[in-house]
Amino acid sequence: MGVPLFDKESDEIISDSMNVLDKSKNIRKKYKIIHEMLPQYTSRQIRQRYLNHLNKRLCMNPLGNEEKAFVIRWITTNQKQNGIIHWKILILDLKAKFGLLRSENTVKNFFYSRMKQLSRSRGNQNVPSAQTAVPFNNNVLTHPFKPVAMEPNFQLIPQINEPYRMVPHF
Structure with missing residues (x-):
């Protein structure tokens, strides 16, 4: 090791x-x-x-089912369009709701291992988009994730509304 x-x-x-x-x-x-x-x-x-x-205030126990559901629900509603997840804010919200301080690694490991598990269950080695991910407990969550942007997907296309024309003044 x-x-x-x-x-x-x-x-x-x-x-x-x-x-x-x-x-x-x-x-x-x-x-x-x-x-x-x-x-x-x-x-x-x-x-x-x-x-x-x-940090002595950290709870080292595994996440409970309610905490897992909260993490998935929070990411569903708060993930940015570009796929960014504000983990620090999520951790503070977890602490406010459940009274337990969780490490960033604990929360990230849960979420990304869940995403990987979902991709394997579909026979797909690619990480699924959050839109296709099924929550771990359908009784707790019923709505899908927002999409996760894995790579920037944009094209720079110049747009010209009207060509500039000079108008002489006499």
Whole structure:
């Protein structure tokens, strides 16, 4: 499997530092400060490690059926036309509704594994568009997903309404 990127000592430094930095609300670049203590990791790696594994408020239990239904329903109604899903907002809404803070990885892994499972059940190796995806529990959800844009699909076609004509004034 390989050597883990973070060791216990680094995890403790990150956790302890975040506990101290969270108490002082006006510090903006918390992960950069921790990066200065642990230069072998980037600020982004530290942020991901804390938000997905070390945050003591995270619920590490699997998503319940109601939470899964909520995630699917939320994505159905809030996914942008270009396929963008605002995971941070979804996680905050999950916490507001169920009182449990979930990691971004947990929610993304559920959704994308569900999409992959649906594509396999249809005998299709391509990721299905969200429009064709059937919710995991038809009793809970009855409406389809909005389409997911996998690649930009546009053509730049110049449009000229009327050619510009010079009219001389005498």
